[in-house]
Amino acid sequence: MGSVYGHFTAEERDEIARRRALGETTRQIAAALHRAPSSLSRELKRNANASGAYRPSLAHELAGGRRWHGARLERDSDLQTRVLERLGWGWSPQQVSGRLARESGHAVISHESIYRFIAAQIARTKDYAWRLYLPRAKSKRGRRGRRGGSPADHIKGRISIDKRPQEAADRGNPGHWEADLMLFASYGQVVLALHERSSRFTLVTPQPGKHADPLAETLGRLLGPLPDHLRKTITFDNGTEFAGHQRLRDRLKLQTFFCDPHAPWQKGGVENAIGRFRRYLPRKTDIHAIDPQTFFDCAARYNHTPRKCLDFRTPAEVFSTLLHFNCETTFPPSRE
Numbered sequence: 589m590g591s592v593y594g595h596f597t598a599e600e601r602d603e604i605a606r607r608r609a610l611g612e613t614t615r616q617i618a619a620a621l622h623r624a625p626s627s628l629s630r631e632l633k634r635n636a637n638a639s640g641a642y643r644p645s646l647a648h649e650l651a652g653g654r655r656w657h658g659a660r661l662e663r664d665s666d667l668q669t670r671v672l673e674r675l676g677w678g679w680s681p682q683q684v685s686g687r688l689a690r691e692s693g694h695a696v697i698s699h700e701s702i703y704r705f706i707a708a709q710i711a712r713t714k715d716y717a718w719r720l721y722l723p724r725a726k727s728k729r730g731r732r733g734r735r736g737g738s739p740a741d742h743i744k745g746r747i748s749i750d751k752r753p754q755e756a757a758d759r760g761n762p763g764h765w766e767a768d769l770m771l772f773a774s775y776g777q778v779v780l781a782l783h784e785r786s787s788r789f790t791l792v793t794p795q796p797g798k799h800a801d802p803l804a805e806t807l808g809r810l811l812g813p814l815p816d817h818l819r820k821t822i823t824f825d826n827g828t829e830f831a832g833h834q835r836l837r838d839r840l841k842l843q844t845f846f847c848d849p850h851a852p853w854q855k856g857g858v859e860n861a862i863g864r865f866r867r868y869l870p871r872k873t874d875i876h877a878i879d880p881q882t883f884f885d886c887a888a889r890y891n892h893t894p895r896k897c898l899d900f901r902t903p904a905e906v907f908s909t910l911l912h913f914n915c916e917t918t919f920p921p922s923r924e
Contacts, residue, residue, distance in 0.1 A: 595651065596623075596631055601644035604628070608642060660697060661705045671702060675721040678867050679893050681706075686900040723864050743846065745834045749823060749854055752845045756821050759897075762786040762910045763820035766858035767807065769798065769829060770865065777875045779883070781865065782810055783858035784818070788895055789907035790861045792887050794875050804832030808839055818910060821845060823855045864890060 596604075600621055607617045614632070618625040635647035661668040674684045681702035688696040709718045710727055719727040756764040762784065770779040770792070778795040780803065791810060796802055811819050821843040824830040833844040847854040868886045869875070891904040898906055 596647075598644065598648050601631075601635075601647050604631070605642055605644045659705050659708060660701055667697065671697065671705075672721065675702075677893070678723060678864065678889055680723045680864075682896055683894050683900070686896050687894040690894070690900045723867055725867065742828055743826065743831050743833075745837075746826075746846050747844065749845045749847050752821060752823065753843075756785070756823075756845075759786045763816075763818045765811070765819075765822040766855040767822055767824055767830070768852075768855065768858045768862060769795070769827070770862050770869065771871070772869075772875060773872050774874060774876075777873075779865075779869065779875060780806055781858050781862050782807070783861050784903075784907065785857050787906035787910060788857060788861070788898065788903040790858070790887065790890055790903065792865060792869075792883055794878075794883060798827070798829040800829055800832035801835075803829050804835045807836060811836070811840060811842065815911075823847065825852050825855065861890065864893075 600623075603621060604617055607620065612620075614628055615625050618628040621628070631647070632642055635650045636642045637646055661671060670688070671684055674687070675681070679687070681699040684702060685695075685697055685699040703722075706718050706721055710716060716727055719725050755761045764785045766783045766785060768781050770781060771777070772779075776797050778798055780793050780795050782791045782793075784790070793806060793810070795806060807822070811822075819840060819842055822833075822836065823845045824833065825847050826849055830846075836842045836844055852859055865886060868889070888904075891907070892902050894900040894902050
């Protein structure tokens, strides 16, 4: 007796009703079903009707209805508010889950539960605005393949990423950067994204176009004030907009490297950052109509989002420790 610990099945409930009608005691029925008498007693108490009679079909419905209470975020309105607020800040479900655990000192909710909650809202309401709570605003999870050419043969002085120092591949060493461009629907509208690999600290700034010389000037202006230990290498893709990379070598003694053709994932940090910035700067954005403060706020919001890879610290927190002083771009954005 007592060797089975699962829920009572419909067949067992039929057997309970039949044996009760024959006048068997609770212990006799429990022995016949190989159940603990306490389990059977609890079943009879919970799932009998108002008059105390035990009907197997009604008992099965009562037990099933009591077993499902809805998703965690549907039952806990306070937690739902906290989660949706942080998702609204542009945090991913994993970042929300990790930060809540860090602040509480224990696990609060898993990122998978948050993803499933958003998916359930879309499926039930057919309101695809729920997808906007996710960093990339995708209603379906998974990767999408891309194709494209490479003008690598036209970049003078190009050095392959294969020759990049081994320490650059280790994100534990600061001073190694990645750069890429965000393009928009209107021709000539470009935003430069500059990403530090170890801290994940990222800067964004609009550019007048994809011309190589102005882009090299901007990179020199952003990286020039940094101390030498935070200015070692920078990695690009094979776009000709980075053909002025040799100016960075000459002016800043910064080593420049390029990904293999058709392999943008080799600078995955800045690729991921751009994907997250698309939440605030989608492709249809007219960047000429945006004031500089908007770009500052986007960068600040990104840099103040906790990251799992940083033990749920923020890029701004980590980069500030590398700098040994606070810079203006680490200030958090206004929540107003």
